[in-house]
Amino acid sequence: MSKQQDRALLAIRDLQKHYEEPGGGRLTILDVPEFDVSRGEQVVLRGESGGGKTTLLHVISGIVHADSGSIELEGVDLMGFSEAKRDRIRATKMGYVFQTFNLLPAFTALENVRLGMSFAQGGLMGRGGSGGRSEQDRAKELMDRVGLSDRMHYLPSQLSVGQQQRVAVARSLVNRPILLLADEPTANVDPANQDRIVELIAQQCEQESVALLLVTHSDAVARRFSRVEQLSSINRALRPNPA
Amino acid sequence: MSLLSIALRNLRYRKLASFLTALSMALGVALVVLVLTVSGVIEKSLERTSNVGYNLIVGAKGSPLQLVFNTVFFLSQPVENVPYSYYMEYLPGDGRQKEYARLGGELKEPQRSGLYSFLMQGGFAIPLCMGDYVGEFRCIATTPDYFGLLKHGDRNDQEYRFERGRNFQDYSEEHGYFEAVVGSQVAASMGLSLGDEIFASHGAESGETHGQGFRVVGILEPTGNPNDRGAFVNIEGFYLLEGHVAPERDEESGLEKRGTAQGPERTGMLSRVRLPIDKREVTAILLKPNGFAAIGMEKQVNKTKFAQAVSPIGQIEGLLGVFVRPLRWALLALTSLVVIVSAISILVSIYNSMNERKKDIAVMRALGASRDHITAIILLESLLIALVGGFVGWFVGHALGPLSNPWTMPATGVKIDWMSFQSSWEWWIVPGLVLVGTLAGAIPAMAAYRTPVSRNL
Numbered sequence: 179m180s181k182q183q184d185r186a187l188l189a190i191r192d193l194q195k196h197y198e199e200p201g202g203g204r205l206t207i208l209d210v211p212e213f214d215v216s217r218g219e220q221v222v223l224r225g226e227s228g229g230g231k232t233t234l235l236h237v238i239s240g241i242v243h244a245d246s247g248s249i250e251l252e253g254v255d256l257m258g259f260s261e262a263k264r265d266r267i268r269a270t271k272m273g274y275v276f277q278t279f280n281l282l283p284a285f286t287a288l289e290n291v292r293l294g295m296s297f298a299q300g301g302l303m304g305r306g307g308s309g310g311r312s313e314q315d316r317a318k319e320l321m322d323r324v325g326l327s328d329r330m331h332y333l334p335s336q337l338s339v340g341q342q343q344r345v346a347v348a349r350s351l352v353n354r355p356i357l358l359l360a361d362e363p364t365a366n367v368d369p370a371n372q373d374r375i376v377e378l379i380a381q382q383c384e385q386e387s388v389a390l391l392l393v394t395h396s397d398a399v400a401r402r403f404s405r406v407e408q409l410s411s412i413n414r415a416l417r418p419n420p421a
Numbered sequence: 422m423s424l425l426s427i428a429l430r431n432l433r434y435r436k437l438a439s440f441l442t443a444l445s446m447a448l449g450v451a452l453v454v455l456v457l458t459v460s461g462v463i464e465k466s467l468e469r470t471s472n473v474g475y476n477l478i479v480g481a482k483g484s485p486l487q488l489v490f491n492t493v494f495f496l497s498q499p500v501e502n503v504p505y506s507y508y509m510e511y512l513p514g515d516g517r518q519k520e521y522a523r524l525g526g527e528l529k530e531p532q533r534s535g536l537y538s539f540l541m542q543g544g545f546a547i548p549l550c551m552g553d554y555v556g557e558f559r560c561i562a563t564t565p566d567y568f569g570l571l572k573h574g575d576r577n578d579q580e581y582r583f584e585r586g587r588n589f590q591d592y593s594e595e596h597g598y599f600e601a602v603v604g605s606q607v608a609a610s611m612g613l614s615l616g617d618e619i620f621a622s623h624g625a626e627s628g629e630t631h632g633q634g635f636r637v638v639g640i641l642e643p644t645g646n647p648n649d650r651g652a653f654v655n656i657e658g659f660y661l662l663e664g665h666v667a668p669e670r671d672e673e674s675g676l677e678k679r680g681t682a683q684g685p686e687r688t689g690m691l692s693r694v695r696l697p698i699d700k701r702e703v704t705a706i707l708l709k710p711n712g713f714a715a716i717g718m719e720k721q722v723n724k725t726k727f728a729q730a731v732s733p734i735g736q737i738e739g740l741l742g743v744f745v746r747p748l749r750w751a752l753l754a755l756t757s758l759v760v761i762v763s764a765i766s767i768l769v770s771i772y773n774s775m776n777e778r779k780k781d782i783a784v785m786r787a788l789g790a791s792r793d794h795i796t797a798i799i800l801l802e803s804l805l806i807a808l809v810g811g812f813v814g815w816f817v818g819h820a821l822g823p824l825s826n827p828w829t830m831p832a833t834g835v836k837i838d839w840m841s842f843q844s845s846w847e848w849w850i851v852p853g854l855v856l857v858g859t860l861a862g863a864i865p866a867m868a869a870y871r872t873p874v875s876r877n878l
Contacts, residue, residue, distance in 0.1 A: 233875075241787060241874045262791050269789020276878060280784040284434030289422065296422045297789040313422075349788070 186250070187389050188215040188238065188357060193247035195230075195237055207233050208244070209414040213407075215357070220380060220390040222400045225409025229416055231393040232277075234409075235359045238391070239272055240264030251357070269298045273350030273388065275379065277362040279342045281334040287345045288330040291317040294349040320348035323385075324378060340371035347379055351386055358383055360392040364399055376402050424794065428801035435774060439806060442763070442770045446810030446857075447817060449760035450850065454818025456756050457847060460749035462822075462829065462837060467737050467745065470494065470646050474571040475547070476715040477708040477730045479503070479511070479722055485731040486740070491551060492705040493733050494647045495559040499552040499624075503728050504667065505701030510535040511546035511708060526697025537721075540714040545570050548703040550659055553621035554628065555652035558607045560621040562659030565591055568602065571707070573644050581648075584608075586615045586639035589655045598658035601635035604649040608640045615640065619652055623664055631662045645830070660696035667702040760857060767806050767861040771799065775868050782869050783877035796866045803862025804855065811854040 195208040207230045215221050225231050236242040238249060240256060243264075249256045251271060256264060268274075273294075281290045295313050321330050324344040334342055343363060350358055360379055364372040376392075376399050383390040392399070393409070400406045410416045432439040473493055480488045481501030490497035506528055509517045517535040521528050535541070547567055553560035561567075568581040568588045581588075589600035601619055603611075613619065618634035635654045643649055659665060708730070710718050715732065722730035782795055822837035830836055 236875045236878075239787070241878075262793075265786070265789055265791040268787070272789075274787050276784075276787070280780070280787070280878065282781050282784060284430045284781075289430065292422045293427065293785070294788050296424070296427060297785070297791065297794055353789075 186214040187217045187219070187252060188213075188391070189248075189250040189253075190214070190238070191248045191250075193237065193244050193249060195233060195242070195244045206415040208237065210234070210247070210412050211414065213412045215389050215391055217356070218384075218387045218389055219405065220383060220403050221392070222403045222406045223391065223393040223409050223412070224395065224397070224400045224406055225393065225413075225416075226395055229409045230413055231409055232361055234413070235274075235361050235391070235393060238357075239268050239274060239359055241268070265297075270353060271356050273353065273355040273358040275343075275346050275350045275358065275360040275363045277365045279334075279339075279346045279366070281342055281345055281349075283334055286331045286333055287326060287337065287341075288317055288321060290334065290345055291320055291349045291352050294352040298353045317348075317352055320352055321345075323382065324348045340367055340375065343367055343371075343375050344378060347375070347382060351382055351388065354386065355388055357389045357391065360390065362394055363392065364394070364396065372396075372399065373402075424798050425801055428798050428805060431778075431798070432802055432805060435770075438770045438774065442767045443806045443810035443813070445763035445766050446760070446807055446854075447814035449756065449763040450811045450814030450854070451818035451821070452756040452759050452814075453753065453850070454815055454847070455821060456749065456752045458818065458822045458837060460745065460752065463745055464741060464749075466645075467741060469575055470737070472573070472575065472577045473646075473707075473733055474573060474577050475545075475707040475709045475733075477710065477719055477722075477732055479706040479708060479728055479730045480704060482727055482729045485729060486736055488705065488729065488731055489733050489736040492549065492707070493737075495551075495561070495651055496647075500704060502550075502667070502702035502704050503706075505548070505698050505703055507728060508546065508548045508703045508706050509698070511537045511541055511706055513538055513541035513544060513546070513711075516546075521698065524695055524698050524701075526701075527699040537710075537718060540710045540718050541708070542711045544709040544711050544714075545707075546709075547571070547707040548656060549705040549707065550656055550665075550702070551704040552624055553631075553659075554626045555603075555607070555619045555621055556611050557626055558604075558610075558650055558652050560652050560654060560659075562654050562656040564656055565589060567653060567707075568641075570709075573646055573648070579644075581644070582642045583639045584642045586637070589638055589653070591655065591657055596636075596638070598655055598661060599633060599635045600638045600658070601652060601654045602639040602641060603637055603653070604641050604651045605643040606649040607652050608637075613637050613640070619654075621652075621654065621659075621662065623662075631664075633658070633662055643830075657695055660701055666696065666700045760853075763810070764807065764857040764861040767803050767858070768864055771803055771862065771865040772868065775865050775872075778869075779872050779877045782872045783874045786872075786874040787878060792870045795869045795872070799866040799869045800859060800862040803865070804858035807854045807858030807861065808851075811850065811857075815850060 190210050190213040193208055193210040194206065196204040196206050199205050223231060233242065237244045240259070244257065247257065251267065256267060259267065282293065285293055292313060295317070318327070318330065321327055324347055326341060326344055329337060329341060334345070337345065363379060364375050367375055379390065379392070380402060394400060470493060478488055478492045480492065481503050483500055487497050488500055491500050509520050512520060512535050515534060517538065518532060521531045545566060547564060547570065550562035551559060565588050571581065573579050573581065584605065589602050590596055592598055603613055603619070607613065615637055617637045619637060620630045620634045622628040622630045635658060641648060719730040719732060722728055785795060819839060823839055826837055
């Protein structure tokens, strides 16, 4: 491994994403010349809504395909990957915390966490009985660490907003990812719980040596972290067009 | 978690819809199984009934099927009669001469043997007179041979047995001419026990009731054939009833001569004088000829002007082929439509849930689920509904058969076992359900496959 790759876990170069506008013409959402995240590093991207934060995370996670440029994870460019391959990378190497938690209502808290592990394995049948024990243990351990060992068998609808987001954090880490993407994780959490959620995410990432890329519009959240990037400074699409 | 448990959780979450769609599938499959069972019962019942213990029925010319219906099943309208002397042509050996000696009356060439005697060696001919009713049941006048010589059962090896009492007798000082045996259903339905008198009504259920009754001396064990529904009376007594004297017939055409149905002078109903041969008629003759003589005999009889011989097995087989089996296919087609309708209800139910589940699908995709994973989960859901519903229906369909035994067995004589009438292609139900479940899940699964992720997160 080269020194460069060793340093940057995630390396983005000349990344561009456009959307077709209804009336014709193209709207550039992302134009990121260079952006790196190192192994285990915790980075906050601060920006107002509508600044392409979510799109950037979708592109990095492979949910959305970029138009040009490169996204290297551990030195491997994901741009040329098929959708199925990107799904696999997302399942095995990345964790995702959503703004709206997105717990599945049909599944208990513990099942939601285990659900995160269901797609990491290759086969269509997912993890069957044999992997079940260690999977169960890992899920329980995470539920314990987010302080919900007594709520494991509750349905999301039976949990408070703060508890739901803690389940979501546990779910995002269950596959031992190398990169955690957090999209406004505190936006729907009451102020009293915001700090605790951010603290939980930061702590857990540190404990599991997971790099964190957290996007937020909140200064209060940003203050917790040492590296804070303004989205406007890395995304040229947000700068006033010189022409 | 395996995809299967994910699919199960999703079904559990939409309990009511899952339950109702599985129920409709269960009903559909239960109907298919029931149709198979019922048509099996009908077919088996007909087949075992056609195992009558005789090969040919001889009766007046007319519809062969009607003759069989009337004689074997005690259904349909009574048919025309043939002269008793014609019946005597079938008596084996010197039966014809003996009968003449016994009964007397006018008979041409009384010293010769019957025309068919040589074909009947070792066999038998049993006369039946029908047309009267006992209550709602048919009254069959015959000789004691009916229960003495005929056998029944699937292999036609069981003798007729009496639950109570005994066979009626031709005549005795003690018992006279008027004895009767009734089938199990007749006894149960009319509340008859030994010693009771039954009265035949002339020509129809609503016909005039004869003043002379028959004493019930035997009640048959249930046989599962139409004899359960018959009231059997001694033919000798039957001939002594009012209106049972044969009219004279034109020798050429066999047509009745009006106003000739007059009996000889008799001193009273209980006269020991038997009705002479020339005043007697029979409705049907049950024949068991010698060996393979039946086929040749059938042709020979059918050449005569006024009589026909039919093979009950042939007629019943024809009935099965023309009527019962096509009907079964029609019913199967109908019930298969029910299964298709329930498959569509699975489709609609899952498809309708897709809207509210778009977000769930997007989340699962964001958690790393591939499009194939999502497709597989949706297909598993529809397969689970189809299979669970289908197996429940299959079970219910088969359970209803044995559960209905108390009602169907007396009527059909066929005992429905758990796995009875399971046709070999019933095994197609499982692959059929898999196919139906897959097809029903295919459209929602496609929708799930295409669900855009980023727009639904």
